[in-house]
Amino acid sequence: MRTADLVTSALLILLSVVVMYDALRLGIGWGDEGPLSGFFPFWLAALLAAVSAALFLQALFRRATKPFVSRERFIPVLKVLGPLAAFIVVTDPPGPWSGLGLYVAGGLYLGFYMRWVGGHGWRAVVALSLTIPFITFLIFETWFLVPMPKGPVEAWFGY
């Protein structure tokens, strides 16, 4: 926890410096329309820098306690984050490529997670990763008319 606290407060100090740098570029003084654009961010960042420095010192002078997270407890967290990032990329990758759309990617993600982490049987995996995207499609796309990123499969069905 101590190391995590030190790193976080150091990052916050870094953030404050970046914000103050940008605020100085915009001007922190007085203009024709009152305070300039940089005024508010500058003082926020200055205060944040002071508070983070105090937090850094607080953590520094504290005895080391239990670790932020143990390795075996962190693995399930990564098992959520990794596939989540993959799911976003498959939905619509950054750059010129087109993705599979949110529903197909969501179904793949659900099926993958069920099989990999939950160890569910193939029949349940296939059934749920087909029906759940279909139901969400009905709710969001046809009922509430909220458009989601779509790919070749939806196009094939005429959407």
Next chain:
Amino acid sequence: MGLDNLLLGFQIAITPTNILIAVIGILLGTIIGVLPGLGGANGVAILLPLTFTMPPTSAIILLTCIYWGALFGGAITSVLFNIPGEPWSVATTFDGYPMAKAGHGDQALTAAFTSSFVGALFSIVLITFFAPLLAEVALKFGPPEFFAIQLLTFSSFVGLGGENPLKSLASILIGFILSTVGLDIVTGQLRLTFGFTDLMKGFDFIVAVIGLFGIGEILLSVEEGLRFQGARTTMNPRAVLETWKVLPRYYRTFVRGSIIGFWMGFKPGGATPASFMSYAFAKRFSRNPERFGKGEIEGIVAPETAAHAAGVAAILPMITLGIPGSPTAAVMLGGLIIWGLQPGPMLFIDNPDFVWGLIASMYTGNVIGVIMVLAFVPFFAAILRIPFAILTPLIIVVCAIGSYAVHNSMIDIWYMLIFGVMGYVFKKLDYPLAPLVLALVLGDMSENALRQSLIMSQGSLAIFFVRPIAGAITALALFFFVLPVLTRWRRRARARAISPVPTRN
């Protein structure tokens, strides 16, 4: 004068469409409250984009009913599964879970729902009478007064939040800094974008809420490896009636809990301390305090009454001052802006049908809510028996849909992921998330109030002290900001007075 308006409100709230919307809202809200990793705030945030095309009054009824439902749903997980869905239902687990384990889950839940209802009703009645008065006072406020109130809002997180005051302050500042990213409307300049066009739009608080509270919470719960093994229960009408026969005995606890809840809930972040305070009072004044923590029904009544009274009271500053008292209220406030309404005292003049429709729907919503949860407890409890490996990806996909729907942009899903990791880390390090979200929502308003005040005073900060109302509020805010330092001094002074030998700690 209030009653005519309330009648007008009921005419709006009791139309078949709005009743149906309330039922759907309660249903969704209770499911959201029961599911781990989906609390009221991000439930409302995910569903906010669905309301963009609705009339504002129906939209707010949907969102507030989701909120009531989430509050009720929290009680189900606390009592049956010993998992507090929200921080303010922690105290409910103390006696709720032992009762459920002893086979009295139905009585515990009846007591919880009824107390929630009583607490909520108490606050709603007070809101009905106080809201117009408060709005009338607030109409006389200028920018300095509004800035002072915002200062007070944030100071209470620092002074009364209970967490490390420096970390609360850091959270507030981060939220404000995030709110300044993008286009500055006053001068038309780009701030903190560093040439990235994606940053021009800034960070949307809805995405922040979904990431911080939704994804962050899921990461925490998979790390803790939660397995849901709950007490089973059925609800039969006889148990409900028998519990109702016992409950009037605790009328003192009801009254005390309601008052504590309303008083604490009016200030931001008040629901959690209110629930604990009410529990502590009930235990102290009880004739058999030794039964608390082992399944005493009064130990459920006290925190639930206070938590719901506080949850409802958080709506009062939102509609009268435009300042939300809780993260969920903050998301709703964001909704008001999206629907084209200006939050604040002018709402009572410009949109009386909206305000009074909202207030009336608080009555109808809570009545519908208490009936629905009593009737469908086994159904809601069954949701938690869905295997974790199905729930987790399902919740995440729904979160992604909610984030994307805000602006129809992929970058928001990436932001959701980043905010999720941030929420996980911050939660573990005890940086409070609620003030961060509130600051992100209020950022533009606070900055405008500050700028206008400074223009009025030609740059002098004295304006926040010399105007009588602003001065009093600013003084109170400053007092809260330094309160943690004062209490520390006092504790040290007392320690020194007790022991002549200087103690180190």
